Amino acid sequence: MPVESLLLLxxxxxxxxWLAGLLVHGAGQGILLNIVIGVIGAVLGGWLFTQLGVPTAGLIGTLVAATVGAILLLALLRLIAPRKW
Structure with a gap:
């Protein structure tokens, strides 16, 4: 993976x-945890959008899919361990 792609990811x-943290908690989780949740959410959101046939072209589409995936990930984590998330 080129360095530019990794930095963009x-x-x-x-x-x-960060957006998912704001929407779910009213605050982010800290820079490192925001990145981890966002990257995992991007994979989850990209997979989900592909399964539903929703296009995610461009920066905005990718950001929307990643944010939706991160929100779903945080919601799942809150079900598993509600006090930590």
Whole structure:
């Protein structure tokens, strides 16, 4: 993976994780955890959008899919361990 792609993935992951944290908790989780949640959410959201036939072209589409995936991930984590998330 080229360095530019990796940096873009981390940037989108960080933004998506932060947005998901704001929407679910009212605050982000910290930069590192935001990136981790956002990157995992991006994979989850990309897979889910593909399964549903929803296009995720461009930066905005990718960010939306990543944020939706991160929100779903946080919701799942809250079901499993509600006090930590």
């Amino acid at each position: 981390l940037l989108i992951g960080g933004i998506a994780g």
